[in-house]
Amino acid sequence: MFPNWELLILRMRIIARRTLREFWDANADAEGALKAWFSEARSATWQTPNELKGQYANASILKDGRVVFNICGNKYRLLVWINYAAQIVLIKFIGTHEDYDELDLEET
Secondary structure, three states: OOOOHHHHOOOOEEEOHHHHHHHHHHOHHHHHHHHHHHHHHHHOOOOOHHHHHHHOOOOEEOOOOEEEEEEOOOOEEEEEEEEOOOOEEEEEEEEEHHHHHOOOOOOO
């Protein structure tokens, strides 16, 4: 018997949902959008940034595996690091657009 290869496809592992939950506890208007993003990202099997852009056309692909998602019509920004081969998404920052503009993206 051969294994069912479709069952072996890894889904994205999101680290750490708690960061999102703490943010939406403080910013209730972001809860629905962040829960939707989490559900969609967890179910994703992106292998490349181009595949991600196919689902999130407005996402900004940065260098070194980082991606910025616009949340709540760009009121908030979600910065993640993605290891496509390992199917891991690490949440690096969630905050207002203004807070994002203050980040040193070389260090974050």
